Amino acid sequence: MSNQPTLFTYMCDLKYVTDGDTVRLSWVDLGFSMKLHNVAVRIAEIDTPESRINLKRYPERTAEKELGLKAKARLKELLVGDVRLQSLERDKYGRVLGHLFVDGINVSDILIREGLACPYYGATKQARVREDGTWGV
Numbered sequence: 001m002s003n004q005p006t007l008f009t010y011m012c013d014l015k016y017v018t019d020g021d022t023v024r025l026s027w028v029d030l031g032f033s034m035k036l037h038n039v040a041v042r043i044a045e046i047d048t049p050e051s052r053i054n055l056k057r058y059p060e061r062t063a064e065k066e067l068g069l070k071a072k073a074r075l076k077e078l079l080v081g082d083v084r085l086q087s088l089e090r091d092k093y094g095r096v097l098g099h100l101f102v103d104g105i106n107v108s109d110i111l112i113r114e115g116l117a118c119p120y121y122g123a124t125k126q127a128r129v130r131e132d133g134t135w136g137v
Contacts, residue, residue, distance in 0.1 A: 009101070012039075012085045020048025020071025020116060022095070028085055030058040040095040044088055046108045047120035047127050049071075049135050071116040071135070078107045 015026040015038070025039040051068030053061045068106055079102060086099040100107045111117035115134025118127045 006009055007086050007088070009084045009086045012042045012083055014079045014083055017076045019051040020068055020075055020111065021046055023075070023079065023100070025085065028087075028096075033055065038094075041085060041100070042091050042093075042095045042097050043108055043119060044097045044117060046101055046111060046117040049127075049129065049134075063133075065134070067116070067129055071111060072110055074111065074114065074116055075107065076109060078095065078102055 010031075011029040012082060013026040015024040017023050018040075021043045021102045023041050023043070025041060026037065028036040028039050030036065048071040049064045049068035050061075051072045052069070053065040055062055055065060079100065082103050084101040086101065087098070088099070091097045108117065112119065115130075115132070115136070118136040120127070127135055
């Protein structure tokens with residue numbers, strides 16, 4: 001028998017997209033007529049550019065903010081239809097850390113492929129806007 005925990009996937013409904021790697025869900029259906037409401041989710045294992053940068057204070061980060069807004073808009077486009085949450089754990093801010101799927105496709109894979117996110121596994125963030133306008137190391 002494996003020591004790995006079983007990962008459950010839950011039906012959910014998008015409330016809004018906070019940025020390219022964080023969303024707020026209206027509800028998460030746990031089954032047996034039980035739902036969690038107003039759930040913050042940090043998408044696991046990716047990093048996207050920040051979309052909420054004060055450009056008056058950090059004008060040198062304009063390109064990052066622009067790409068962050070593109071990542072946020074793209075995530076909003078992707079999260080329609082049959083949205084599912086695969087919950088892993090809670091992060092240090094109390095958000096659910098997990099993967100989001102639409103019609104069985106992991107949205108993280110799409111964001112990475114399109115250059116709007118890069119893989120991230122908890123080390124120091126070193127990603128930046130590259131010369132080709134994508135996000136990565």
